[in-house]
Amino acid sequence: MEFALTAASYLKPVAEGFVYINTTKVHPVWFPYPLAPTLHAARISIIYQSNIRRSSSQQSWGTYLIGYLIMCWGGGILSHFLLGLPPPMLYSFHPAINYITVHLAVTLLFKILPDLLYPPILDTVLWPLDALLRTNAVTSTLGLLYAPSVHPEYQNSALTHMIVGGIVSAGGGVAVGTLGAFSTSWSFTTPPILRAGAGWAGTLDVWGGALVALIYSSTTNHPAFASLKTYTTLLLSSPFLSATRKPHADADFPPLSTLEAKSLAYVVLAALFAARVAQTHWLDSTPAPKAANTVNKKPKKKTQ
Template sequence: MALQPVADALAALSSPVHKDWFPYALAPTIHAARISIAYQANARRSSGSLSWGTYIAGYLIMCWGGTLLTHNLLGVPPPVLHSFHPYINYLTVHLALTYIFQSFPAALHPPTFDTALFPIDALVRTGAITGTLSLLAVSSNSPVHPLLVRSPLTHLIIGALASSGGGITASTLSTWSPSWTFSTPPILSAGVWGSVDFWGGALVAAIYGVFTRHEAFIDVTKTLNHAVASSKFLLPSFVISQTGEVVELAQLSPPLAKALGATVLSMLFGLRAWKVHWSAPALVSKKKAGKSKIQ
């Protein structure tokens, strides 16, 4: 199946960096690195120098804001409140990259990282989204209230916040500046591509819920199946199922549904990288910014 290589890549991200020297999974380690790059780039653009306390706390808020928000909404204790391991994992990566970019300042070039790593970013982000959505699994032992488990809106909100909550929190508080301030969340005026982390996370949650046939998406799936019956030629063969004359969306295993979400998110991240960094308007904007700095 076309989705299997993506599913294999997602599974590989759960393996440790090194089973002896650094026994933390690749996914959170990559996430720690990507947030460190973004945080340091923002800190470099801000005026004034940051104290070590501000620098560390601001980074961790950007890393874990989504985890804290989603777990708080669901009434579940977040891992960062009862385990030292996330701190060891994330701070080791952040301090190492801080040393590298202090030694080689020119290496900190976000457009290059955003363009080269957007497929990996999508895989890591999808893992975070679906990992949080696992708290909404239908189970008699679920710690989450049944109303939240059965609501598709909850799934969309959790998907959006799991994907973008850290960035939203950090930008709202300006945690990369010496003096934090509470302001209107920039996501509200970011436009389509500036907010793709948010609505893209909700889209992945919807894809995952529909294709795994989660109870919360039963009515949504029925509606989509009616639409698919008349437009099957618009969809790839691996996402439709046909029995006789009945055509509907295929039911996928969780790994394959996760892979489908990652594929869609990867395309969105790739388009964003091009639109923000390399399209003609973006290049013109960069040239104007460069001239204004010279003047």
Template sequence: MLDSVAATLAYISSVKIHPAFPFLISPTLHAARVSMAYQANARQSSTPLSWPTYIAGYLVMSWGGGFLSHLMLGLPPPMLYSFGPWINYLTVHLVVTLFFSFFPSLLHPPTINTALFPLDALVRTNAVVGGISLLYPSSPTFNLVNPLYIKSPLTHLIIGALSSSGGATVAGTLGTWTAQWGMSTPPLFRAGMGIWGNMDVWGGSVVAAVYGIAMNHPAFKNVLPTFLSLPIISHIAKSLYPLYYDVYTFESLSFNPVEAKALVAVVFTVFFGLRVYNIHWSKKLENVDKKNNGRKAAGAAAIRRVDGEKL
């Protein structure tokens, strides 16, 4: 399974849309998905948005995570020195806006999120791995990052969370899909969000940790052996794998970058699938079950009444 996931990730990360639009598939898909989410939120605004607000708010939601990640590490964000992201994201946003202006009924978040959650997982994987890769020697700017950041697991978790949720968090805090921007409580801390409403945040951190452990990054070198050395975990592991369990073998555990990225994508796919179910469908299915149970109870009561009349 990892091979097919890795092949898909490699494809969207290396193939360009078209010679006339020479941008990679992955950021283009990201631009389109953010545009859909932004438009769905903007529709709820009581006051129509001006075009400058509509464009700027979308860009904040698209780039907030990458911008904050680079600034935290003391690196220049790409959107401040390259025209490429501007052309790519603005073009996609305008095209997607035009599409849904002709077919507004198609912009239905539950349906779109359900249909596209595997794709969302792949795109988000590229975003998170792209962010935390700044802490790996393969990054061209690796030597510019403070070694304290590179060696700290906490930094990896923060960068993972920012890369995954930074844009939505900043946009939600500022209300960039409304006509009047202003500071408010970040979505992470709002009542009612729940564990799945905040999946973008903790999911990014979990994925960063999984990637770091799989890549045997120095920041996570002792995490897995220490975890498996805990008495309870050690007992369970030895019970399940008595012939193969050896905590010290995990010190040499290491995936190559392609395998680690595919593993992260699988984890993210599970998270996105569970979020879609819990946010969009679980309550509806519960209501359907309640209605069905109510009908069954009413039917059973009617049968009992008929049987009583016969007696």
């Protein structure tokens, strides 16, 4: 907790960013939706269109819109069902209006300027936004654990916190990958995170979301992580580590506020996202497969 407090004290701009995207509307009259879901809608539209272009598939408008909405809402719907709560997407028209409008606008943009849809550059520029939106979604959903209708077993389970974090973070991407939603004809297939060669980068959305939940809930002193705090205090007070730190018990430090905990989780996730972008787009030195040798050789003369 001492380290978390020190780190959080330098993250005020990140905390202000969370407040801004959650309280500022795109337009108070013409498009009265907060920036957070609107930016999320635009970013998922970019990723979805990039995958469609890479697969070179021709989709109907219905398939194109439904696949996109699954990618946007898959994690939210699954996490709400897990907690026994009604997903807002199933009882309100506003999420559909917001997301579909943004998706159509971004689609039009890339129809007019197709060269803008270049994933290496877009991913490199937008990874801080990706981490901000993902952290915001995970921590906001964790707040639903305090709803009166949620079972106490879920509220007081560290495992549930981390499962919710993984589902919110990766549920949509895993859903469209399992359905084959980027192809012309959908069909069930192996989830992307379970395919051979996924590696740490291919599964980062899942375990990164769980890590955000761990950092957020433990640093805000949620009772579900009381055991973790106890063991961490014992470790930090051990003779080997206590010589390198101030002689304060971890219990002497107050928990982080929700904004401070969000900011700390964001920094960790952003570093992981930056590493994934670097490996995926700039450090992957896998050589291209060699072309088959097509040099025509003279056939040997048959001996009589």
